[in-house]
Amino acid sequence: MTATKGLEGIVATTSSVSSIIDGVLTYRGYNIDDLAENATFEEVVYLLWYGKLPNRSELDRLLKDLSENAAIPAEIIDQIKLYPKNVNSMAALRSAVSSLALYDEEANDMSKEANLRKAIKLQAQIPTIIATFARIREGKEPIAPKAGVSIAENFLYMLTGKNPEKIAVEALDKALVLHADHELNASTFAARVTVATLSDIYSGVTSAIGALKGPLHGGANEAVMAMLEEIGTVDNVANYINEKLANKEKVMGFGHRVYKNGDPRAKHLQKMSQELGKITGNLNWYNMSIQIEEMVTGQKGLKPNVDFYSASVYTSLEIPRDLFTPIFAISRTSGWTAHILEQYDNNRLIRPRAEYTGPLHQVFVPIEKR
Numbered sequence: 001m002t003a004t005k006g007l008e009g010i011v012a013t014t015s016s017v018s019s020i021i022d023g024v025l026t027y028r029g030y031n032i033d034d035l036a037e038n039a040t041f042e043e044v045v046y047l048l049w050y051g052k053l054p055n056r057s058e059l060d061r062l063l064k065d066l067s068e069n070a071a072i073p074a075e076i077i078d079q080i081k082l083y084p085k086n087v088n089s090m091a092a093l094r095s096a097v098s099s100l101a102l103y104d105e106e107a108n109d110m111s112k113e114a115n116l117r118k119a120i121k122l123q124a125q126i127p128t129i130i131a132t133f134a135r136i137r138e139g140k141e142p143i144a145p146k147a148g149v150s151i152a153e154n155f156l157y158m159l160t161g162k163n164p165e166k167i168a169v170e171a172l173d174k175a176l177v178l179h180a181d182h183e184l185n186a187s188t189f190a191a192r193v194t195v196a197t198l199s200d201i202y203s204g205v206t207s208a209i210g211a212l213k214g215p216l217h218g219g220a221n222e223a224v225m226a227m228l229e230e231i232g233t234v235d236n237v238a239n240y241i242n243e244k245l246a247n248k249e250k251v252m253g254f255g256h257r258v259y260k261n262g263d264p265r266a267k268h269l270q271k272m273s274q275e276l277g278k279i280t281g282n283l284n285w286y287n288m289s290i291q292i293e294e295m296v297t298g299q300k301g302l303k304p305n306v307d308f309y310s311a312s313v314y315t316s317l318e319i320p321r322d323l324f325t326p327i328f329a330i331s332r333t334s335g336w337t338a339h340i341l342e343q344y345d346n347n348r349l350i351r352p353r354a355e356y357t358g359p360l361h362q363v364f365v366p367i368e369k370r
């Protein structure tokens with residue numbers, strides 16, 4: 001038995017949720033470029049769950065279901081009030097999502113209908129949890145979700161208490177479309193491994209949030225912004241990046257396990273970053289990003305991934321840096337739950353092997369003699 005480090009190139013399951021073929025990303029066969037330009041996030045959620053684009057009445061039904069399920073239990077709000085104020089936002093989200101199961105009578109109902117209802121609740125409530133956490137830690141009262149608006153609009157409204165600008169809603173909605181699913185990425189794999197034991201959907205999404213938190217996965221978008229803030233201005237880019245590359249340190253937001261010729265999502269986020277920079281009158285983050293890209297691609301051949309330009313996009317939307325990865329989780333919940341439903345439909349325990357590299361034939365020595 002020979003291990004493949006990081007399971008690179010290993011095909012671990014079949015799936016019809018999304019594909020990456022020759023560098024092209026599709027959700028259920030629809031090119032991400034088409035979806036980013038034309039679909040709303042809720043249409044994508046429907047597509048991922050049901051395998052087809054919704055007609056008007058199917059979409060309206062989903063919007064209504066999401067709206068009706070967006071409020072979180074009062075016990076979760078009370079619990080969030082007890083979290084330390086400076087806690088990691090992904091740790092807070094992971095804890096609150098795990099707790100949602102305690103207040104859902106259907107948590108352990110494994111019927112398809114109940115699992116779909118729980119997918120709706122998770123998709124609807126995760127934005128509310130994040131906005132609630134963000135307000136409570138600032139000493140503000142949480143804001144109840146608004147009926148009849150999109151997830152993107154509701155999230156910005158619950159975060160700020162103000163009706164967001166149309167352009168901000170459109171930008172966030174597009175970012176949600178772009179992050180919704182990505183084949184067998186680390187967090188989706190974690191979700192599938194968890195539910196393949198026939199554990200519940202809340203356990204699967206909690207595992208996924210834990211995996212997304214890391215800086216090699218979803219945590220990279222926050223790390224990119226931390227880097228941009230540390231660099232400060234375009235003039236400092238060259239020295240900073242040269243030093244990083246000379247020290248063989250990673251530049252966050254670059255490289256990808258699957259894409260070697262560029263991440264197809266990055267160009268959409270780059271365009272949005274520039275447009276939002278023009279609107280806010282602050283192109284500093286965008287201009288720095290462009291120069292970093294030129295250097296890292298020029299010197300290392302590495303292309304920006306989805307996390308690189310999303311950092312400046314969210315900053316232009318005045319979203320706090322440590323909410324970037326939780327926003328990724330809002331979007332990816334659609335993909336996680338689609339994969340979980342697919343796993344349940346054709347389940348087999350996921351249990352690979354390990355190549356043992358430790359010592360063999362050890363002789364047991366009683367504790368007094370060690």
Ligand SMILES: CC(C)(COP(=O)(O)OP(=O)(O)OC[C@H]1O[C@@H](n2cnc3c(N)ncnc32)[C@H](O)[C@@H]1OP(=O)(O)O)[C@@H](O)C(=O)NCCC(=O)NCCS
Nearest residue numbers: 215216217220249250251252253254255256257305306307
């Ligand atoms: C995404 C990522 C985890 C993929 O990892 P991977 O497939 O295991 O690739 P590796 O880490 O083995 O990288 C292969 C080589 O490219 C280099 N490399 C990869 N990403 C790099 C980066 N962002 N900056 C500098 N060098 C990088 C590695 O140092 C390694 O070089 P070496 O062969 O000389 O040792 C990796 O590119 C990375 O850490 N990127 C930064 C974090 C990030 O943006 N994550 C979000 C992904 S969407």
